[in-house]
Amino acid sequence: xxxxxxxxxxxxxxxxxxxxxxxxxxxxxxxxxxxxxxxxxxxxxxxxxxxxxxxxxxxxxxxxxxxxxxxxxxxxxxxxxxxxxxxxxxxxxxxxxxxxxxxxxxxxxxxxxxxxxxxxxxxxxxxxxxxxxxxxxxxxxxxxxxxxxxxxxxxxxxxxxxxxxxxxxxxxxxxxxxx
Amino acid sequence: xxxxxxxxxxxxxxxxxxxxxxxxxxxxxxxxxxxxxxxxxxxxxxxxxxxxxxxxxxxxxxxxxxxxxxxxxxxxxxxxxxxxxxxxxxxxxxxxxxxxxxxxxxxxxxxxxxxxxxxxxxxxxxxxxxxxxxxxxxxxxxxxxxxxxxxxxxxxxxxxxxxxxxxxxxxxxxxxxxxxxxxxxxxxxxxxxxxxxxxxxxxxxxxxxxxxxxxxxxxxxxxxxxxxxxxxxxxxxxxxxxxxxxxxxxxxxxxxxxxxxxxxxxxxxxxxxxxxxxxxxxxxxxxxxxxxxxxxxxxxxxxxxxxxxxxxxxxxx
Numbered sequence: 504x505x506x507x508x509x510x511x512x513x514x515x516x517x518x519x520x521x522x523x524x525x526x527x528x529x530x531x532x533x534x535x536x537x538x539x540x541x542x543x544x545x546x547x548x549x550x551x552x553x554x555x556x557x558x559x560x561x562x563x564x565x566x567x568x569x570x571x572x573x574x575x576x577x578x579x580x581x582x583x584x585x586x587x588x589x590x591x592x593x594x595x596x597x598x599x600x601x602x603x604x605x606x607x608x609x610x611x612x613x614x615x616x617x618x619x620x621x622x623x624x625x626x627x628x629x630x631x632x633x634x635x636x637x638x639x640x641x642x643x644x645x646x647x648x649x650x651x652x653x654x655x656x657x658x659x660x661x662x663x664x665x666x667x668x669x670x671x672x673x674x675x676x677x678x679x680x681x682x
Numbered sequence: 683x684x685x686x687x688x689x690x691x692x693x694x695x696x697x698x699x700x701x702x703x704x705x706x707x708x709x710x711x712x713x714x715x716x717x718x719x720x721x722x723x724x725x726x727x728x729x730x731x732x733x734x735x736x737x738x739x740x741x742x743x744x745x746x747x748x749x750x751x752x753x754x755x756x757x758x759x760x761x762x763x764x765x766x767x768x769x770x771x772x773x774x775x776x777x778x779x780x781x782x783x784x785x786x787x788x789x790x791x792x793x794x795x796x797x798x799x800x801x802x803x804x805x806x807x808x809x810x811x812x813x814x815x816x817x818x819x820x821x822x823x824x825x826x827x828x829x830x831x832x833x834x835x836x837x838x839x840x841x842x843x844x845x846x847x848x849x850x851x852x853x854x855x856x857x858x859x860x861x862x863x864x865x866x867x868x869x870x871x872x873x874x875x876x877x878x879x880x881x882x883x884x885x886x887x888x889x890x891x892x893x894x895x896x897x898x899x900x901x902x903x904x905x906x907x908x909x910x911x912x913x914x915x916x917x918x919x920x921x922x923x924x925x926x927x928x929x930x931x932x933x934x935x936x937x938x939x940x941x942x943x944x945x946x947x948x949x950x951x952x953x954x955x956x957x958x959x960x961x962x963x964x965x966x967x968x969x970x971x972x973x974x975x976x977x978x979x980x981x982x983x984x985x986x987x988x989x990x991x992x993x994x995x996x997x998x999x
Contacts, residue, residue, distance in 0.1 A: 521736070528730060537715060538730035539700060556715065585750040588761040593790035595757065599750050606743075681765040 512662075513550045518606055519613030519665075520544050520551045522578060526571035527553035534563035549617070557623070561631055565638050568620035571613075572649070579611030579665060580672030587673035604669065611665030618653050621646045698723050760789035764796045771799055776806040784812065791819045798825070798832050805839045808880035810847060813840065846877030853890065860985035863893035892923060899981075901930040918961040921951035922968045929975040936979065944976055 513520060521543045531538050531553060540554040558564050586603035589595040624646045631639035652660045695710025697703070698720035705711050711718035719727055764786035770779035783800035790796055797820040804812035817840070825833045853870035856862040867890040874883040888911045895904040905927035912920040925947035932940035948969060955965040971987050974980070982990070 521739075525732070525736060525740075528732070532729060535728075537717075537727045539727060541730055543733070543736065582747065585747060585754060588757040589754065589790075592764065592793060592795055593757060593760055593786075594792040594794065595790055597757075599746075599753060600757075603747075603750055677761055677765055681762050681769065 509548070510546065510550075514546070516609035516612055517544055517550075519575065519609040519611070522575055522610050523571040523613045524551040524553055526574040527555070527567060529574070530563075530567045530570035531555045534558065534560065534566065536563060536567060561627060561636060562638060564623060564627065565642055568616050568624050569642070569645070572616050575610050575614035576668055579607045579614065579668045580676070582607030582610065583669035584673040584676055587670070588677075591670065591673075608662075608665040608669045611668045612661040614664060614668075615649055615653055615656070615661055618650065621650050621653070625650070693718065700727060756789055760786045760793075760796070764790075764793070764799070767796075767799055767803065771803050774806075776803040779803040780807065780809065780812065784816075787816050787819070791816075792821070794820070794825050794827075794833075798836050802832075802836050802839060805836070805843050806879055808843075808877070808882060810843050810880070813843070843877050843880070846873040846880065846883065849873035849876065850883055850886075857890060857893055860983055861897070863890070863897040867891055867894035896930070899934075901927060901934065904930060916954075918951045918953075918955035918958065919964050919968065921947050921954055922965060922972060925951060926968075926972050926975070929972050930981055933975055933979040933981050941976060944972065948972055948976075 524541065524543045528538065528541055536558055537556040538553060539556075540552070542552050544551050555567065558567070582603045586597075586600040586607065589597040589600040590604050624642050628639040628642045628646065632643055652664065693699075693716075695713065695718045696705040696708060697718065698705075698711055699717035700719055700723040703720050703722075705720070711720055712724070714724055714727060717727075763782045767779040767783035767786060770776070770782065780800065780803050783796060783803055786793070786796040787800050797816050800816045801813040804810070804816065827833065849869055850873040853866045853873060856866035856869065870883070870887060870890040874880070874887050877883060888907050892904055892907045892911070895901070895907060905924065908920065908923040908927045912924055925944045928940050928944035928947060931937070932944055952965055952969060955961040970991075971984065974987065974991075975982075
């Protein structure tokens, strides 16, 4: 394994950080949560943050925590879809395609919610899941998996996720379209 | 034993919870949910605005994405043709897959996947020309991952097809050399068996068998093969081959009815050749030999005929 300082990776993939924080802010606004501070990007750890009130509403908490995971994943698929064919399958050297691939994977690799976000979900989900809350039931394995993946960032799990989504997403879309 | 301590958060309502500004009047700021905010911070906390640069960046990206999708129409077309072709190849519908894959390769000749699929589909239907064109247009047939299973499969298919084509070519040379038609037919049969996907080879097989039957003086078989070929492909040359076979039978038996059949098919062939310049030319070469066979009742090879009658003609010219 080779070591690249995290800040270098973050700078190289800064659009992902911005989109991630914008996702948090979007869902805070959507669910009417108070926001006390926002940083879309900075050259230190954490690279970005949204400070917001804690909500008693689990749905709001779920979407504010997991929102960036959903939005970053979707945007990764979207941008990579625009670039996938020329860059990956057709091997056509198109600069715009490479730009979109970088953008898509940058966004995709910053999809994972922070451990703090996941901790809040993890604390409340079991009790709600027992009561049959569907979102809580879904969030339990998802949050568990994401905690593991968060720790696996040291072995580039975030980059791996970005590439996986950026390749498998467009393949799934094109295969579904061509019937 | 004392009482359990109870902690309560002490909030000074006269201080803004966000900017820390003190209310000049000394009274509390209005509480929003659980915290006091000054009139400047309250709307910010309730609905934190998206910065202008973020909105502009997102709008720019959306525009760029739209432009890219528009710009990528050709790629989407090539991609959809490739996936369609891939699906058909998986269903073993190779002939249907070829036009889709040709279109994909036309746009993206550097795509390993499209080229491999096209080469495979073309070879599976015996279309070596298309396969060769696709492979040569793709870095002279080099692939990024030469050890890939698909590359290996295509390579094996290509080697089988080219090996068969080489044998077929050798067989053709033997047949033209004269006196080696049996050997030529055997070699050609081997070639066709090696590459049964080739419809051209399968279609050419009876011609080699006709030559072999003629050489073996098996004129009944020669006639039956010629009739089979004519039934499948009724043209001037094939009609003349039937005439040739009847002429052989007449030459060895002297039976007039065979002569009549030969005459009839010779006329038929000559009639059919009138509409096609290429066939007309072939008939000009073929008809005098058949005529000679009928008139002389002598069966000689093309080479012998040419030696006897045509070398002098060439000399005269």
